Each structure stands twice: as C-alpha cells, then as structure tokens.
Amino acid sequence: xxxxxxxxxxxxxxxxxxxxxxxxxxxxxxxxxxxxxxxxxxxxxxxxxxxxxxxxxxxxxxxxxxxxxxxxxxxxxxxxxxxxxxxxxxxxxxxxxxxxxxxxxxxxxxxxxxxxxxxxxxxxxxxxxxxxxxxxxxxxxxxxxxxxxxxxxxxxxxxxxxxxxxxxxxxxxxxxxxxxxxxxxxxxxxxxxxxxxxxxxxxxxx
Amino acid sequence: xxxxxxxxxxxxxxxxxxxxxxxxxxxxxxxxxxxxxxxxxxxxxxxxxxxxxxxxxxxxxxxxxxxxxxxxxxxxxxxxxxxxxxxxxxxxxxxxxxxxxxxxxxxxxxxxxxxxxxxxxxxxxxxxxxxxxxxxxxxxxxxxxxxxxxxxxxxxxxxxxxxxxxxxxxxxxxxxxxxxxxxxxxxxxxxxxxxxxxxxxxxxxxxxxxxxxxxxxxxxxxxxxxxxxxxxxxxxxxxxxxxxxxxxxxxxxxxxxxxxxxxxxxxxxxxxxxxxxxxxxxxxxxxxxxxxxxxxxx
Numbered sequence: 001x002x003x004x005x006x007x008x009x010x011x012x013x014x015x016x017x018x019x020x021x022x023x024x025x026x027x028x029x030x031x032x033x034x035x036x037x038x039x040x041x042x043x044x045x046x047x048x049x050x051x052x053x054x055x056x057x058x059x060x061x062x063x064x065x066x067x068x069x070x071x072x073x074x075x076x077x078x079x080x081x082x083x084x085x086x087x088x089x090x091x092x093x094x095x096x097x098x099x100x101x102x103x104x105x106x107x108x109x110x111x112x113x114x115x116x117x118x119x120x121x122x123x124x125x126x127x128x129x130x131x132x133x134x135x136x137x138x139x140x141x142x143x144x145x146x147x148x149x150x151x152x153x154x155x156x157x158x159x160x161x162x163x164x165x166x167x168x169x170x171x172x173x174x175x176x177x178x179x180x181x182x183x184x185x186x187x188x189x190x191x192x193x194x195x196x197x198x199x200x201x202x203x204x205x206x
Numbered sequence: 207x208x209x210x211x212x213x214x215x216x217x218x219x220x221x222x223x224x225x226x227x228x229x230x231x232x233x234x235x236x237x238x239x240x241x242x243x244x245x246x247x248x249x250x251x252x253x254x255x256x257x258x259x260x261x262x263x264x265x266x267x268x269x270x271x272x273x274x275x276x277x278x279x280x281x282x283x284x285x286x287x288x289x290x291x292x293x294x295x296x297x298x299x300x301x302x303x304x305x306x307x308x309x310x311x312x313x314x315x316x317x318x319x320x321x322x323x324x325x326x327x328x329x330x331x332x333x334x335x336x337x338x339x340x341x342x343x344x345x346x347x348x349x350x351x352x353x354x355x356x357x358x359x360x361x362x363x364x365x366x367x368x369x370x371x372x373x374x375x376x377x378x379x380x381x382x383x384x385x386x387x388x389x390x391x392x393x394x395x396x397x398x399x400x401x402x403x404x405x406x407x408x409x410x411x412x413x414x415x416x417x418x419x420x421x422x423x424x425x426x427x428x429x430x431x432x433x434x435x436x437x438x439x440x441x442x443x444x445x446x447x448x449x450x451x452x453x454x455x456x457x458x459x460x461x462x463x464x465x466x467x468x469x470x471x472x473x474x475x476x477x478x479x480x481x482x483x484x485x486x487x488x489x490x491x492x493x494x495x496x497x498x499x500x501x502x503x504x
Contacts, residue, residue, distance in 0.1 A: 049385050049386050052391060052392055052393025053323050053391050053393065054322055054323055054392060054393065057323045061322055094236075094239060097317060099317075099319055099323060099324060120281075121282075146227070146228070146231070147231055147236075147241070149447075176446070176447055178446060178447075
C-alpha cells in the first residue's frame, strides 16, 4: 500500500484499499501503517529533493482517496481515526496565491489532521472569527508576497488584542517568510514547505 | 528583425532595470494591493520609477504589468481592466523612454497550475497570455516572460505572445537551489528548461527572482554550461527581506549585490542582460552601470 502511494499509482492504491475492505483487514492499521507510511515516504522524498510539487500533490491525493474509501467503514470496525488536531488554513488578505496553502492543507489532511481551509485573500477578522468558531488548535497563514506578509503579523496582533492569543498556535508560511520574521511577529513557527508544515503542525499539536 | 539582439550584439552586455514592487512599497503601496493597479491609480508614481531606472543607466526597462494577465486579474475581479492597465503602463514607459533605449513588456505567471497541483489547461493559459500580449505589443520592443516555475506554463505564454507578434522574447524561469542542483518548484530542471526554451525559438534564456545574487553566481554558471547558443538574462533578488521598524526591507546593499553580479560578468562569455528583481533599486542599477562601463573602458 505504501508503495502504491510512493509510486503515485492511484488505481493500484484504490484496488488495495478495496481489497483491504474485502479481506476485512484492520482498517485503521491499513490507513496508518499502510498508506500512511507511503505519504510519509513521499514527504521524505520531497525533503531529499527527489520529489517536487506535482509528485507531492499526487501522493497526497492518492492518500486522501484511499482514506475516503476506507473512512466510512472504520465505524463498522468500532475504530475511529483520531484527528491529530484541527488546523485553520488561509492565505492572507490581498494575496491571491492559494497554491502553497492548498498543498499544505492537502498534506495535512493526508496526515490525519482536520483542516478548515478558508481559501485565499482572507481578511484578518474572518481568520479570527473562523478560528474561534471551529475551535482550531493551529492557525496557518500563508503569504507569498512581500507586500502581503505584513498581514500575518496583523492576525497575531488581532489575536492579542482580543485576548485570545494563547488559545491558538500560529504558524506562518510562504516564500518570503523567515525565522526572523516569525520572531518579529511572535508566531509559533514557520514552515518552508508542505512537508515541514506537517512536521511543525505535529509538534504544535503535541 | 530582432531589435533586442541588435542591441546585444552592439553592446555585449545590456543593463535591465530593478524591482518595481519594492519601489512601489516604498511609495505607499498597501498590503494586498495589486501593484499593476498603480498604472492607472497613480501613473505619475509608476512613471517616476521608470524614469529613475533609465536615469540610473538601464538599457531596458519593463512595464509594471507582472500580474496584468486576465487570469491573474480575475482573481481580484479586475479582469475588465486588462486593456487599461497594460495600455497605461506601456504608454507611461514609452512617454519617457530615452532614444536608443528599449521598452520591455512584462508578463508574469497566471497564478494557476496544471493538474495534479491545480486545474489549469493549456489553451486557457495561451488565450490569457495572448490577450495581454495583444495590448502590450504595439508599444514595446521585446517581452519579458518572468518568474515562471512551470515550463509548460512558460510554453503557453510563449505561444500566446507568438500568436500576436514576432517581437523578441526573454524567457525567465525561477529556480530553487536543492542539493542536486537547481530546480523549479515543479521539478523542472535547468537542462530540460533550456532545451524546451531553445526549441521554442525565444531570443534570450533567463532566470529571475526567488534566489539572491550569491546563489545566482552558481545558477548562472550551470545555465551557461548547458546553454551555449542563446543570449542569457539574470535578475536576482537583493537577498531575502527582513522586517525593520514595521517595514519590510532588503538588507543587501548595492555594493554586495554588484560584487556578485561582477562575479557573474567574470563567468560570462556570451551576450548577457543583467538586472535585479525583488529588493533591488535604482541605486543597485546605478552601481551595475558603473561596473559595466568600467569593464568596457578597462
């Protein structure tokens, strides 16, 4: 199963997921140790510079398709795939670049997080109200432009103003974001890519 | 006739401009505002920046139309302004372009991606770039297709331009540095891109943005090794931005930037265009001018 994800073979992955259902395998193990190992390996290959965006995205889509097929049957086995945490994702107001944020969302879902994806060009107030509404653990804010990254700081300032900064962990992403920017914003971390975003989210939710 | 190639043949090295976005931010461009809108909202400001680059010594200056293609504008509901923005920017530039200098029409990526990353299709992209090229073409001497991370989208842009005009094209991809070399975020290699761009019959093979000038030395070296036929163009960033007193600034000085660019000139053995991307200013360009002139006279 892991191999089908790493080899980016959607049909094979779905066949194997169906076979797991037919053979009445322990589905939670199938997800976590089978396909889950695959998406982890996809992440490693990205880290090693072997995989790029298309492979990463395809791998996450295959993982998600397999999970979508198996998920409804988990209940019958009286097992639940526990969410690793709830994450709100948004690209900041004025920035239409949604792709990096979407990839992070896809990778987070594939890795067992519940994701509320607000899309791109999202106002600071909307991010705050949605984070409160969904009671997320982590707020992830993407900014691809040097002209828009200042908005990431505005979200954190607004959280502080509302007295709810400690209710959420805030992670930043986007090409111009650096550690010094994270320090300046008093954010909880930043990720350079979708794979490190998954690692960071795991850390922030632990 | 390739007017760009004529200029290159005459001078050997041509000086491009520096960043437009960073310059607009210094003049009050708000967070989230599309810089391209300033072509119609604050035309005098945009024109002043064009002027500053020519005054600093640029041989070519490009229009402020990086995001003025229909798909990118649509995402901000500005698609009805495509003609107005592109026309205004090109006219502003033409209005102040000194004799003997060149006007370049700037075209950036659409912001959408091919599957599996997104849902773009090739024909839709060709049509979008064609629309922008059609408005720019009458005013300009050459096109700069820049900051593309997907060679397929670049090919769509080239096709879009070529449907309108035979004017020269500078095609610049944007690269990340990995342990195995330089790749775009889509995984396109230098070798693949240079092969594809050569086959697409463009005039100049380029790279811009993402990396700072120091990384560009190695990038240029690798590009030069693969490409031994076409002229090249490099526009690095002035390092990476940091926040200072609530404002984003690029810390790399014109001197540091120029030192790296001089190293690129030392490696160069062909026709070359050099300039700057994010964070570079007329001061960076001015110093580059001095270096180029010194090399000629020295």
